[in-house]
Amino acid sequence: MAELTYRDAVTRAIAQEMSRDPDVIFFGEDVAKPGGVFKTTVGLYEQFGPRRVRDTPISEQAILGAAMGAAMTGLKPIAEIMFSDFFAVCFDYIANEFPKSRYMSNGQLKCPLVVRTANGAGSRFGAQHSQSVENWAMMIPGLKVVAPSTPRDVIGLMAAAVRDPDPVIFFEHKSLYATKGEVPDGEIVDTLGSAKIVRPGKDATILALALMVPRALDAATRLKREHDIDCEVIDVRSLVPLDTRAILGSVARTHRVFTVEENPRLCGWGAEIVSIIADEAFYDLDGPPVRITTPHIPLPAADTLEDLVLPTPDRIVETVRRSLSA
Amino acid sequence: MLAIWVMGCLAAREALRERSMAVANRKTRPAKSSVSAKSARRDVAAKPAAKPADKHAAMRAATPAATPAAKGSVAPVLAFSREQELAAYRQMLLIRRFEEKAGQMYGMGLIGGFCHLYIGQEAVVVGMQMAIKAGDQVITGYRDHGHMLAIGMDAKGVLAELTGRRGGYSKGKGGSMHMFSVEKGFFGGHGIVGAQVSLGTGIAFANRYRGNDNVCLAYFGDGAANQGQVYESFNMAELWKLPVVYVIENNRYAMGTAVTRASAQADFSKRGVSFNIPGAKVDGMDVRAVMAAGDKAVRWCREGNGPYILEMMTYRYRGHSMSDPAKYRSREEVEKVRTEHDPIEQVRARLLARKMASEDELRKIDGDIRKVVNEAAEFATDNKEPDPSELWTDVVR
Ligand SMILES: Cc1ncc(C[n+]2csc(CCOP(=O)(O)OP(=O)(O)O)c2C)c(N)n1
Ligand SMILES: [Mg+2]
Numbered sequence: 001m002a003e004l005t006y007r008d009a010v011t012r013a014i015a016q017e018m019s020r021d022p023d024v025i026f027f028g029e030d031v032a033k034p035g036g037v038f039k040t041t042v043g044l045y046e047q048f049g050p051r052r053v054r055d056t057p058i059s060e061q062a063i064l065g066a067a068m069g070a071a072m073t074g075l076k077p078i079a080e081i082m083f084s085d086f087f088a089v090c091f092d093y094i095a096n097e098f099p100k101s102r103y104m105s106n107g108q109l110k111c112p113l114v115v116r117t118a119n120g121a122g123s124r125f126g127a128q129h130s131q132s133v134e135n136w137a138m139m140i141p142g143l144k145v146v147a148p149s150t151p152r153d154v155i156g157l158m159a160a161a162v163r164d165p166d167p168v169i170f171f172e173h174k175s176l177y178a179t180k181g182e183v184p185d186g187e188i189v190d191t192l193g194s195a196k197i198v199r200p201g202k203d204a205t206i207l208a209l210a211l212m213v214p215r216a217l218d219a220a221t222r223l224k225r226e227h228d229i230d231c232e233v234i235d236v237r238s239l240v241p242l243d244t245r246a247i248l249g250s251v252a253r254t255h256r257v258f259t260v261e262e263n264p265r266l267c268g269w270g271a272e273i274v275s276i277i278a279d280e281a282f283y284d285l286d287g288p289p290v291r292i293t294t295p296h297i298p299l300p301a302a303d304t305l306e307d308l309v310l311p312t313p314d315r316i317v318e319t320v321r322r323s324l325s326a
Numbered sequence: 327m328l329a330i331w332v333m334g335c336l337a338a339r340e341a342l343r344e345r346s347m348a349v350a351n352r353k354t355r356p357a358k359s360s361v362s363a364k365s366a367r368r369d370v371a372a373k374p375a376a377k378p379a380d381k382h383a384a385m386r387a388a389t390p391a392a393t394p395a396a397k398g399s400v401a402p403v404l405a406f407s408r409e410q411e412l413a414a415y416r417q418m419l420l421i422r423r424f425e426e427k428a429g430q431m432y433g434m435g436l437i438g439g440f441c442h443l444y445i446g447q448e449a450v451v452v453g454m455q456m457a458i459k460a461g462d463q464v465i466t467g468y469r470d471h472g473h474m475l476a477i478g479m480d481a482k483g484v485l486a487e488l489t490g491r492r493g494g495y496s497k498g499k500g501g502s503m504h505m506f507s508v509e510k511g512f513f514g515g516h517g518i519v520g521a522q523v524s525l526g527t528g529i530a531f532a533n534r535y536r537g538n539d540n541v542c543l544a545y546f547g548d549g550a551a552n553q554g555q556v557y558e559s560f561n562m563a564e565l566w567k568l569p570v571v572y573v574i575e576n577n578r579y580a581m582g583t584a585v586t587r588a589s590a591q592a593d594f595s596k597r598g599v600s601f602n603i604p605g606a607k608v609d610g611m612d613v614r615a616v617m618a619a620g621d622k623a624v625r626w627c628r629e630g631n632g633p634y635i636l637e638m639m640t641y642r643y644r645g646h647s648m649s650d651p652a653k654y655r656s657r658e659e660v661e662k663v664r665t666e667h668d669p670i671e672q673v674r675a676r677l678l679a680r681k682m683a684s685e686d687e688l689r690k691i692d693g694d695i696r697k698v699v700n701e702a703a704e705f706a707t708d709n710k711e712p713d714p715s716e717l718w719t720d721v722v723r
Contacts, residue, residue, distance in 0.1 A: 034582030034654060057552035057588040058519050058580055089518060089553075124439030124490070126501035128517035297721045301501025302490030303438050304711045 001184055007177040009151035010040040010116070013158035014078060016187060018048050021076060024162055027054040028063060028080025037082055038118055038177050060086050064093035064115065068167075071113040072101065076162055084119040084133045084171060091136075098167035099142020114161045114168045119147070120211055120262055121294075121310055122175035126301035132262035132294070134209065135269050137169040138239045144192055145239040147171035149213035151181040153237060156190030164192060173210040193241030197250065201232035204256035204320060207247065207273060209236045212260040212311060219316035227321050231258075239269050247273060248281050255286040258320055260311050265293040290323050292316055401606065401618040408682040414456065414613045415673045416691055418448035421472040422670060423699045424481055425644075428471065428488055432648045436707060437488045441502050444472035446643035449669035450575055451476040453616025454543055457624050461538065465513040465526040466545035468503035469575075469642075473545065477510045481698055485706035493709040497716050520553030522546060523572065527559040530570035530633070541569045541627040549580020551594050560601045560633070569627035571620070572598075572635045575610070577642040582654040595637040603633050610638030611667040641667070 004012065018024045026044060028036075032055040035042035045053045056063050060081055067077040081087060087094055094115070101109040121130040137145045144166055148154045154172065161168035198213065199220050208216035213235045220231040232250050236243070251257050257277055259270030274289040292311045300306055406414065425443045432441045444451075447469075455476040458464075466473045474484050479495070487494030488502050495505040505515040513529060516522045526544025533540040550556065551574055563570050574594045578585055585592050595605035604626065608619040616638065623634035641663045645652040652660075677683040 030581045030583055033587075037581065055583055055587060057583075058549045059552050059554065061554050086518065089520075124501065126439060126504055126517065127499075128504070129440070295717070297717060298499075300499040300712075300717065301439055301496075301504070302498030302712055304490065305498060305714070305717055308714055309717060 003180050004151045004183045006151045006179050007040050009154035013155040017162040024076045025052045026078045027056050029082050031080050060090035064090045067113050071111050072109050076112045078114045081117040083129050084117040085128050085131050095140050099140050110165045111167045112165050114170050116170040118174045119171040120173040124303050127298040130299045134171050135263045144168040147210040149210050149235050152183045155188040159189040160192045175211050193238050195243035195246040196235045198235045199233040201230040203230045205250040205254045206231050206233045206258045208260040215313050216260045218313040222317050251281050252284045257289045259291045261293040265296045268293050292319050401622040403615045403618050411677050414452050417452045418670045420695050421448045421475050423695050427699050427703050439501050441648040442469040443644045447640045449613040449616050450610045450638045453613040454620045456617045457620030461540045463511040463529050463542040465522045468517050470515045477512050479507050481702035482705040485702040486709050489706040491709035492712040498712040520550045523556045524559045526570050527563050530568035533569050539628045541624050543571050545573045548576040548585050563633040564601045564603050567632035570633045571623045574637045577640045581646045598635045605635035607637045610640035611669045
């Protein structure tokens with residue numbers, strides 16, 4: 001066991017996979033010599049050398065296109081897109097190329113690549129560097145989508161993503177990079193598509209992802225202490241594949257469900273989950289599912305405004321309390 | 327790296343001198359509509375004999391050895407008048423002091439998020455601003471404070487945007503990277519590297535469409551020059567003869583990556599060659615050279631000849647943003663540029679040497695500027711935070 005930051009877990013995860021498999025390569029903007037703008041890949045260049053760890057020009061289309069080209073021949077690239085907002089710059093590869101190659105080639109082509117990216121708000125970077133775009137990836141048939149909330153999960157899910165034969169979009173959260181967590185020694189490998197109950201409870205289910213997980217946990221502690229409401233918190237971890245069994249199982253026990261989403265409200269990931277619950281567990285519910293999200297607006301730069309838009313523990317506590325007492 | 331930079335500047339100067347001779351006879355050309363320019367070009371393509379009506383096209387066809395970079399690159403550096411020197415000095419100093427203040431305020435925690443300082447590059451925007459006229463437009467990326475001050479936007483409004491206050495140009499919602507003043511012709515302030523290049527092309531399209539003679543300056547960095555849309559824009563702009571000057575601010579680094587580590591062709595003045603866009607390499611630390619090159623490029627665009635590329639050889643003294651300790655280069659490298667090529671010191675030295683201004687006069691200018699900046703800082707500190715209801719203004723519903 002060692003305590004590790006989420007940031008250092010990224011380095012360890014990539015190193016774990018690169019040491020294991022010489023076909024794993026890693027590139028992106030300022031990731032090699034400079035060690036990443038968020039310092040998430042410090043030392044990889046020194047450890048694995050310039051052949052396998054590369055700085056690229058500021059050319060997102062070429063980065064993802066080249067990653068896929070290499071992947072089609074069997075290499076396993078990990079490509080970094082510095083901020084998830086920049087997905088929009090290279091969306092062709094994400095939306096048209098990666099996810100369709102296996103299908104269109106009658107299974108001849110595989111696309112075993114991982115795109116890692118810094119997602120989410122909290123750093124006062126404004127409308128073009130703060131978005132939570134996990135729903136952009138989730139909506140495309142043919143992609144797998146994960147978003148870890150702890151250092152341990154960063155390693156386990158990265159390993160699963162690299163070993164997966166399909167394209168995986170790996171959302172790291174900027175505001176989690178400095179957070180710490182216990183990480184077991186040795187190799188860590190998770191499975192994609194598994195959610196985690198991070199706090200058991202009986203009165204309501206709270207589904208959360210990435211930065212919203214610690215906030216949901218904080219809220220759950222306060223709901224118990226201040227209002228005697230016992231919430232189960234589930235870290236969804238993987239949007240595609242989605243662990244519907246864990247989610248529906250929890251709803252069947254608690255009979256109430258809340259989602260805590262950082263992405264903007266319209267077409268956020270929780271909307272899809274709520275729709276699945278309505279389809280499959282309608283009669284388990286004692287009340288309407290409630291989504292707690294960032295509103296459907298661009299993100300402001302000013303700190304006072306940014307703090308108002310993301311779901312906070314306060315807002316979660318208030319929403320859950322009010323809904324359950326209604 | 328520094329040697330390369332200095333050589334780049336020297337080469338730019340040399341080229342300037344040489345080529346000014348070579349093209350002296352094709353410096354002026356009549357304004358013409360895109361239609362006639364286009365048909366002239368078609369004619370040239372059909373029969374290689376030069377058509378005197380379009381010397382530019384004629385030269386393209388007749389002298390394959392002359393690259394467009396060479397073609398475009400000549401603008402003799404003319405001495406500035408006292409007024410010009412003083413105006414340039416004032417503007418550059420305003421940007422320098424403003425940025426120093428922003429840096430301080432960032433350190434004090436008054437500014438959050440990103441803060442990309444323009445210190446070292448002042449001569450570029452100030453010289454270019456001297457080359458344009460009212461109605462011309464400017465667009466740039468996130469390193470935008472200098473561009474806004476040069477175009478005459480209020481220091482208070484810019485600084486208050488940095489501190490996230492309601493008196494900021496975007497009421498705190500934009501932040502350091504995203505500000506606009508349509509009134510002044512400033513179209514942002516864009517956080518996505520390279521986006522402004524196609525946007526600037528579209529602004530130029532609108533000028534052409536409306537039939538005015540305005541020109542758009544689209545600024546971007548050496549790093550941004552490796553974005554794909556830059557080349558899509560180059561092609562379209564030349565094809566449609568759009569009045570846009572692509573000003574590439576080559577400050578030797580894109581974040582922590584030196585130009586030569588990211589660019590196969592690091593002479594950015596040549597990046598338009600395959601599109602037939604003329605390009606010039608300019609000593610971007612000499613405001614006179616910038617203005618001369620800017621003047622030539624802007625005239626070229628105004629007269630309907632299509633786009634123009636200016637590669638400004640410049641240098642940023644600070645890290646990429648306030649959070650970058652800039653460990654990828656040596657202290658000596660920075661010091662050398664500061665002491666030997668500082669754009670403001672150059673003007674100051676000339677003013678004093680030519681007795682155009684006394685130490686006292688310059689001190690007074692410095693004092694006046696400090697006052698403007700201090701007032702801006704006070705405003706940006708005391709101004710109220712935006713009202714929460716602003717979250718719901720200017721949003722699409
Ligand atoms: C599409 C996109 N990719 C990457 C970034 C991150 N980024 C911001 S500035 C920058 C470096 C740009 O360097 P350059 O164009 O030389 O401009 P400079 O900062 O030197 O003024 C990078 C990589 C971004 N904002 N947008
Ligand atoms: Mg640069």
